[in-house]
């Protein structure tokens with residue numbers, strides 16, 4: 001952010017990061033509804049100005065429709081009367097056609113993502129417990145002696161700088177990686193849903209629908225409907241490897257959602273998501289009654305979610321979460 005705000009050259013940035021878009025950006029090119037529209041100002045300006053332009057187009061369109069309606073009324077009254085009147089009516093008809101062709105288009109507002117994590121059957125009181133976890137990759141000791149003890153329904157955030165071992169810890173809890181020392185104990189009837197940071201569960205060559213089939217026995221009709229909630233309805237047959245970054249995130253979240261798990265392990269699930277989709281994810285997590293362990297560097301997201309506790313990596317210290325820790329969230 002510091003670099004961008006002092007950089008003297010021109011910048012063309014693609015981003016969903018709202019603080020960046022408001023602090024370092026002087027104009028916006030919006031790609032929407034198949035058009036590219038320029039706005040001279042930052043993101044906040046863009047939001048307000050887009051709404052103003054939309055309202056202006058609605059007013060224009062209303063005037064055009066009224067004019068067309070008046071002409072059409074005239075055509076009805078003049079047609080089939082005298083030859084002279086019929087001639088006038090025909091010229092109006094040409095006019096109406098022209099006006100109709102030039103009418104201002106009002107684009108429909110984009111459909112909203114509707115993320116839902118179904119309320120799962122509850123797990124035991126302590127869904128995940130681990131003591132004295134340690135992990136090293138060759139000479140690189142990532143962490144030693146980390147304890148995790150999470151209560152049912154609790155929301156825990158894992159914090160730390162890049163490379164501190166957040167993903168490594170989450171992978172160990174998810175059972176996709178083994179600790180060098182220490183074991184992870186899962187509680188009674190625990191069902192884990194893991195969302196990986198780098199879309200590693202997305203396989204190029206397999207369709208979007210196939211990805212849902214591998215994680216769920218539900219009939220295709222229901223899988224399609226869930227994909228629809230994530231705005232992937234028109235992508236069901238597409239090779240998942242060719243999805244955009246945000247679409248991959250949505251597919252991976254749809255895979256987690258369809259599993260109806262009672263413990264979610266989410267590693268930076270807001271990466272690549274546009275602001276609307278992020279809001280939808282936040283709503284869904286706020287309503288989710290299962291247990292949640294989250295890695296996120298997104299300060300606004302974490303603030304709104306208000307987790308119960310935080311683990312700070314790499315030392316593994318645990319503390320009740322309060323707003324003063326938001327600076328730490330942003331740090332990494």
Ligand SMILES: Nc1ncnc2c1ncn2[C@@H]1O[C@H](COP(=O)(O)OP(=O)(O)OP(=O)(O)O)[C@@H](O)[C@H]1O
Nearest residue numbers: 137140142160161162163164165166167168169332
């Ligand atoms: N398979 C691996 N082989 C070697 N080193 C690894 C491996 N996986 C992770 N590491 C190293 O372990 C450390 C912790 O990585 P990890 O992905 O857990 O960090 P993180 O806290 O999730 O960081 P970020 O905020 O960038 O996602 C890093 O130094 C990384 O280079």
Ligand SMILES: [Mg+2]
Nearest residue numbers: 166167168197
């Ligand atoms: Mg990570």
